[in-house]
Amino acid sequence: MDLGIKGKRALVCASSKGLGKGCAEALAGAGVDLVLNARGSDALEATAADLRARFGVEVVAVAADITTEDGRTAVLAAAGDVDILVTNAGGPPPGMWKDWSRDDFIKALDANMLTPIALMQAVLPGMMERGWGRVVNITSQSVKSPIPALGLSNAARTGLTGFVAGTSRQVAGSGVTINNLLPGIHATDRAISLDGGVAAKEGISMDEARARRFTTIPVGRYGTAQEFGATCAFMCSQHAGFMIGQNVLLDGGGVNATF
Numbered sequence: 001m002d003l004g005i006k007g008k009r010a011l012v013c014a015s016s017k018g019l020g021k022g023c024a025e026a027l028a029g030a031g032v033d034l035v036l037n038a039r040g041s042d043a044l045e046a047t048a049a050d051l052r053a054r055f056g057v058e059v060v061a062v063a064a065d066i067t068t069e070d071g072r073t074a075v076l077a078a079a080g081d082v083d084i085l086v087t088n089a090g091g092p093p094p095g096m097w098k099d100w101s102r103d104d105f106i107k108a109l110d111a112n113m114l115t116p117i118a119l120m121q122a123v124l125p126g127m128m129e130r131g132w133g134r135v136v137n138i139t140s141q142s143v144k145s146p147i148p149a150l151g152l153s154n155a156a157r158t159g160l161t162g163f164v165a166g167t168s169r170q171v172a173g174s175g176v177t178i179n180n181l182l183p184g185i186h187a188t189d190r191a192i193s194l195d196g197g198v199a200a201k202e203g204i205s206m207d208e209a210r211a212r213r214f215t216t217i218p219v220g221r222y223g224t225a226q227e228f229g230a231t232c233a234f235m236c237s238q239h240a241g242f243m244i245g246q247n248v249l250l251d252g253g254g255v256n257a258t259f
């Protein structure tokens, strides 16, 4: 399917690896020029070079922490007038509700709620003026079904979801769509680190930890960054102009719910 976005320009945050990289790759495959971001420059430059070589699109790489004001200023300055924004950042650490301090909550809210909101506030006016824009926020299945050990993520991402629900309807009339893409378990470094935590806590092998988690997913495996990226690219396409304020769950059936 021709996504109809060849020649558009996208900012994809936190995209040297994992789900962000999957989104960048799928957009590059659709002919979209990219601004990529991550904190570490080695993997970022390698990803940028790979996408340039494979897809012949322009790729600008900005090494910066997207959850800081300085980082966002540097990334937004390099990005300029983007048509597509994919927000993403690392997820908060696991833990227990009784252990988190106010500072822990502020850090999670900053990274997974206030950072995507600040990025949207920065790019939405230009998109609306030009009459076209696509925003996809990478959130989590925890928005639909809370994950007990990830209370910081449950809280911050649900706050972002409420903001998107209201704001998406306010900008839709200008040709701009905002939607959220909710990953269930995907085979990325993040999943490996969560499996490592379970293995250490339960005294089992990584394979055993992974096998146990597979049984919680009806598809019987983890999702891939490529599958995730393909869905993101569709949500950024010309075909998705009637999709507003939705929470698209990609979880292999893991969330047991009717809606």
Ligand code: NAP
Pocket (backbone or CB within 6 Å): 013, 014, 015, 016, 017, 018, 019, 020, 037, 038, 039, 040, 041, 043, 064, 065, 066, 067, 088, 089, 090, 091, 092, 138, 139, 140, 141, 183, 184, 185, 186, 187, 188, 189, 190, 191
């Ligand atoms: P990942 O494989 O660990 O990749 C994270 C990417 O983000 C890397 O490129 C990393 O590069 C970059 N990054 C992290 N923090 C950053 C920051 N502050 N500023 C800029 N770049 C940053 O993670 P993932 O699995 O793709 O997960 C992406 C998001 O989806 C996370 O918020 C995660 O919690 C959420 N999620 C993932 C899953 C899953 O199963 N994978 C499920 C639900 C939700 P640097 O480290 O060099 O900065």
